[in-house]
Amino acid sequence: MKPLNDAEALSLIKESITQIIPDADFTLVEPDDKFRDVLELDSLDFLSLVELLSERVGVRIGEEDYPDLTTLSDTTRFLVERTGQGS
Amino acid sequence: MTAFTMPSLGADMDEGLLQEWLVSPGDRVHKGDVMAVVETDKAAIEVECFESGTVGRLLVEPGTRVPVGTPLALIEDQAVPDVRAGVSGGPVTAGAERVPAWSAEPTGEAVLNKALTRAAADQAPAARHQRPAPRKKAARKPEATPEPALAASRKEPTDEHVPAPPKPSGGADSVIGAGPLVRHLAVLRGVDLTTLHGTGRGGRITRADVEHAQPPLAPRVRATPYARRLAQDLGVDLAAVRGTGDGGAVRAADVRTAMRTLAGGRGSGPERPDRGPLNGDQHPDAAARRDSRPEDRTDTMRRAIADLMSRSKREIPHYYLSTTIDLTAADDWLRRVNRARTPADRLVPAALLLKAAAVAAREVPALNGYWQNGGFVPASEINVGIAVSLRQGGLLAPVIHNADTLPPDALMTRLKELVQRARRGRLRGSEMAGATLTVTSLGDQGVEAVFGVIHPPQVALVGFGAVVERPWAAGGMLGVRPVVTATLAADHRATDGAVGARYLTAVDRLLQRPEEL
Numbered sequence: 388m389k390p391l392n393d394a395e396a397l398s399l400i401k402e403s404i405t406q407i408i409p410d411a412d413f414t415l416v417e418p419d420d421k422f423r424d425v426l427e428l429d430s431l432d433f434l435s436l437v438e439l440l441s442e443r444v445g446v447r448i449g450e451e452d453y454p455d456l457t458t459l460s461d462t463t464r465f466l467v468e469r470t471g472q473g474s
Numbered sequence: 475m476t477a478f479t480m481p482s483l484g485a486d487m488d489e490g491l492l493q494e495w496l497v498s499p500g501d502r503v504h505k506g507d508v509m510a511v512v513e514t515d516k517a518a519i520e521v522e523c524f525e526s527g528t529v530g531r532l533l534v535e536p537g538t539r540v541p542v543g544t545p546l547a548l549i550e551d552q553a554v555p556d557v558r559a560g561v562s563g564g565p566v567t568a569g570a571e572r573v574p575a576w577s578a579e580p581t582g583e584a585v586l587n588k589a590l591t592r593a594a595a596d597q598a599p600a601a602r603h604q605r606p607a608p609r610k611k612a613a614r615k616p617e618a619t620p621e622p623a624l625a626a627s628r629k630e631p632t633d634e635h636v637p638a639p640p641k642p643s644g645g646a647d648s649v650i651g652a653g654p655l656v657r658h659l660a661v662l663r664g665v666d667l668t669t670l671h672g673t674g675r676g677g678r679i680t681r682a683d684v685e686h687a688q689p690p691l692a693p694r695v696r697a698t699p700y701a702r703r704l705a706q707d708l709g710v711d712l713a714a715v716r717g718t719g720d721g722g723a724v725r726a727a728d729v730r731t732a733m734r735t736l737a738g739g740r741g742s743g744p745e746r747p748d749r750g751p752l753n754g755d756q757h758p759d760a761a762a763r764r765d766s767r768p769e770d771r772t773d774t775m776r777r778a779i780a781d782l783m784s785r786s787k788r789e790i791p792h793y794y795l796s797t798t799i800d801l802t803a804a805d806d807w808l809r810r811v812n813r814a815r816t817p818a819d820r821l822v823p824a825a826l827l828l829k830a831a832a833v834a835a836r837e838v839p840a841l842n843g844y845w846q847n848g849g850f851v852p853a854s855e856i857n858v859g860i861a862v863s864l865r866q867g868g869l870l871a872p873v874i875h876n877a878d879t880l881p882p883d884a885l886m887t888r889l890k891e892l893v894q895r896a897r898r899g900r901l902r903g904s905e906m907a908g909a910t911l912t913v914t915s916l917g918d919q920g921v922e923a924v925f926g927v928i929h930p931p932q933v934a935l936v937g938f939g940a941v942v943e944r945p946w947a948a949g950g951m952l953g954v955r956p957v958v959t960a961t962l963a964a965d966h967r968a969t970d971g972a973v974g975a976r977y978l979t980a981v982d983r984l985l986q987r988p989e990e991l
Contacts, residue, residue, distance in 0.1 A: 409726075
């Protein structure tokens with residue numbers, strides 16, 4: 388997977404969340420909000436999100452990485468860093 | 475001959491609305507095949523038949539509301555060997571027996587061939603007279619989402635259970651050379667059966683034929699899954715709705731707007747000119763359609779919950795117990811198991827908690843069963859109802875049968891399926907009935923404990939809160955550990971606190987040995 392920039396990573400995240408919660412309203416989510424709380428993702432939804440992200444980006448996302456997937460901004464940072472490392 | 479009756483899809487269900495027939499007279503059906511879609515106060519449920527046979531007369535028209543137990547159709551016994559459509563198996567050698575119903579119908583090869591060779595006339599009139607009710611409905615039903623569920627629907631898990639309605643002409647009519655299961659599969663996959671060459675006996679279309687079929691090349695409308703469902707419910711043609719979402723995707727709001735436009739001025743609406751107007755008022759099943767609008771659904775569901783919970787609190791003297799359980803062992807075990815797994819195969823703590831709750835019920839059977847006619851009736855199986863909250867409000871409690879016997883992986887798979895279907899698609903009748911104990915988990919909503927209201931006629935409800943880290947004293951040492959608060963709401967008529975205490979203690983003990991669950 389080629390390295391993602393911030394904008395690409397963020398739109399990937401939003402797309403993935405939208406697949407899980409079709410009517411997710413991102414105007415409600417500040418970059419540093421816990422999006423799971425705001426958008427009401429339960430643990431199964433979150434697992435689906437991890438699945439989608441790791442498939443699309445082609446990086447392994449372990450459970451130990453979950454704390455890095457709390458807000459939109461740290462999830463973006465995580466994806467940018469991970470995709471950057473591999474190249 | 476037996477009757478296929480309106481099933482009870484929950485203790486609080488007195489009547490149901492037959493929304494749609496998925497079979498026709500003459501179809502051979504097998505135990506577990508989906509026969510019809512029934513609307514309850516809470517959801518549209520796919521109802522399966524409980525025995526194999528041939529569908530006889532359909533007794534109830536779509537759009538009719540009938541009490542639980544009312545015969546909906548006749549199922550005739552069959553001398554037919556129990557084979558799926560198209561799978562090898564000799565034709566019926568009727569001999570002296572009466573001619574099986576299906577062979578009396580001009581179905582099978584003749585119709586299929588006609589369908590395959592049909593040019594402009596895309597209806598099979600010969601097949602019409604035998605199938606009154608559902609045909610009328612199928613024929614009039616406005617085409618909502620003609621697009622196929624793409625082969626790539628793996629990427630869009632939310633689409634797979636969105637039922638595509640039969641096409642207004644051709645489609646459902648001409649495909650009698652396939653069994654109901656196969657037809658249903660085709661509908662789900664958006665495959666036009668009339669374009670298939672059956673490889674089964676006598677040219678019947680088999681499941682494999684459908685599975686291998688390329689979906690038609692109709693352009694796929696970009697739409698959110700919820701919008702898709704809504705469009706289907708409201709009878710709005712998605713292709714004609716202007717999408718305002720990302721990349722022009724149709725969102726639920728767009729569908730509602732389109733619906734309003736339709737309701738306002740006919741002709742100026744986004745409907746395609748080559749289709750008849752929506753004509754909701756002229757439908758004999760207009761009531762059905764109206765009932766299935768999400769807004770109304772939310773209302774009726776609210777009322778259903780209100781009724782059931784009021785009854786519970788009126789009749790059941792609840793008692794409540796609570797205990798905090800150290801989840802270190804379970805957490806470690808999960809981490810170890812999940813480390814080697816891809817996200818798709820990982821377990822969440824809820825799966826383990828569920829398993830523990832089910833196994834503990836085996837140890838304390840007095841909490842697993844029903845309060846009926848002034849006494850407790852223990853259940854022979856442990857069927858756990860899972861409270862699933864819906865995003866538009868309300869909740870459903872689909873059932874995992876024999877949950878105590880399923881390994882955590884299987885339980886996890888069932889859990890995912892049920893939650894997804896409860897929220898996005900349709901549950902099956904068998905998934906709505908038979909719960910002997912309910913588990914609710916509000917951990918994801920961020921609370922630590924939930925004291926539930928029992929779902930009558932069950933006698934207990936188990937609750938789990940969030941898994942949180944808390945200071946924990948063990949062996950004289952203070953440490954930080956993951957813990958969960960498990961609660962029990964139980965019917966004091968059936969059990970006393972000591973029994974409930976034994977149950978929660980068992981849950982705790984089981985969770986200390988997760989590898990044995």
